[in-house]
Amino acid sequence: MVFQVAVPSDLRIGGGSLAQLPDVLRRLGSARPLIVTDGFLTGNGTADRVAALLRDAGLHPAVFSGVVPDPTTISLRGGLEAAKEHQADVLVGLGGGSPIDTAKALAVLAVRNGELRDLKAPFSYDGPALPVVAVPTTAGTGSEATRFTVITDSDTGEKMLCAGPSYLPVAGIVDFELTMSMPPRLTADTGIDALTHAVEAYVSRHRNAFSDSVALRAMTIIGRNLREAYRDGGDRDARAAMMEAATLAGIAFSNSSVALVHGMSRPLGAHFHVSHGMSNAMLFAAVTEFSLGVADDRYADCARALGLVDDSIADADAAIALVDELRALATGLAVPTPEEFGVSSADWVALVPTMAEQALASGSPGNNPRVPTASDIERLYHRVFDGGIR
Numbered sequence: 001m002v003f004q005v006a007v008p009s010d011l012r013i014g015g016g017s018l019a020q021l022p023d024v025l026r027r028l029g030s031a032r033p034l035i036v037t038d039g040f041l042t043g044n045g046t047a048d049r050v051a052a053l054l055r056d057a058g059l060h061p062a063v064f065s066g067v068v069p070d071p072t073t074i075s076l077r078g079g080l081e082a083a084k085e086h087q088a089d090v091l092v093g094l095g096g097g098s099p100i101d102t103a104k105a106l107a108v109l110a111v112r113n114g115e116l117r118d119l120k121a122p123f124s125y126d127g128p129a130l131p132v133v134a135v136p137t138t139a140g141t142g143s144e145a146t147r148f149t150v151i152t153d154s155d156t157g158e159k160m161l162c163a164g165p166s167y168l169p170v171a172g173i174v175d176f177e178l179t180m181s182m183p184p185r186l187t188a189d190t191g192i193d194a195l196t197h198a199v200e201a202y203v204s205r206h207r208n209a210f211s212d213s214v215a216l217r218a219m220t221i222i223g224r225n226l227r228e229a230y231r232d233g234g235d236r237d238a239r240a241a242m243m244e245a246a247t248l249a250g251i252a253f254s255n256s257s258v259a260l261v262h263g264m265s266r267p268l269g270a271h272f273h274v275s276h277g278m279s280n281a282m283l284f285a286a287v288t289e290f291s292l293g294v295a296d297d298r299y300a301d302c303a304r305a306l307g308l309v310d311d312s313i314a315d316a317d318a319a320i321a322l323v324d325e326l327r328a329l330a331t332g333l334a335v336p337t338p339e340e341f342g343v344s345s346a347d348w349v350a351l352v353p354t355m356a357e358q359a360l361a362s363g364s365p366g367n368n369p370r371v372p373t374a375s376d377i378e379r380l381y382h383r384v385f386d387g388g389i390r
Helices: 017-027 039-043 046-056 076-086 097-109 184-203 209-231 236-254 260-272 276-291 296-305 315-332 345-361 374-385
Strands: 010-013 033-038 062-067 090-095 132-136 148-152 159-163 171-174
Touching (some): 010 236, 033 046, 033 097, 039 046, 039 062, 039 090, 062 076, 076 097, 090 097, 097 132, 184 209, 184 260, 184 276, 184 296, 209 296, 260 345, 276 315, 276 374, 345 374
Parallel strands (some): 132 171
Antiparallel strands (some): 148 159
């Protein structure tokens, strides 16, 4: 079997690695980087700190701080204007998944005419793009190491997955010290997001030996550190471990694929503005339980990597232990149900057919061990609302 492995050509991982960002940019020949970030990181001084670091190194940075949660095609317009006005030669995505996804989309649109909707999956874009250097400030999305971006179509409300080699950052600065101020809710949601990436990469129909090894390592790290990072945000060892795991999980699913959880998660963000990590957390246990019976050996490996069972436990029982652990995580990390989040039953029920259609159209459910029908997905959405999280 031949499989292709794609990772950023330069990853700097560890506490204090942010200081190496000027060196990374100089190696890329950059003189005019544009920092793509959001209002929060501008307001707390992080964006100014990064810009000062670059100016002190003799570069000429500018800052675009107009990134919004769950970025849209409309929200890209300001960034596109900023990139052109600054004559940016590199985009630095600074923040969580939204700033990095925005930087990836802008990198393509800055050099290519047309609409982003023309590039949504299953289309794979490998054309010209500005280089992207990703600097994550959360430990979960793994966007610093993936060939994907997710942008909502402002006209249709669809959360579009855009994929291809051109979206892969050329470099990443993975400095856990940037995550030390993450609140417990964000720590939980991004941590479960990373676990979802690792598990789905491992059970995906597009898995390979490389993605398998990286995914299992990510699971082991998350199993040992997620609850501790949630309980004590000042634990540097747990924060460092979760940051490493998030990047490993990103590498894993970028070289395999995500599956049904992600396919069903995107519509929750588009229609109800549930954050991506929380959407995954709401769905994870129910979708995994639905998938049992097809690849129990794979789910059993996940349970063992998480330290839930040992090799003496039969695969079917180990797979059930994984589902039990996902429910326990949802309880222990206070993952809300859709109703607790504020979604009304009437709104949820009315949108279930549309969400199921959009989930299937994304292509991700087809990567699942048990490939669902539209009716299966509708039933899963109803089950999640009725208490299938815990």
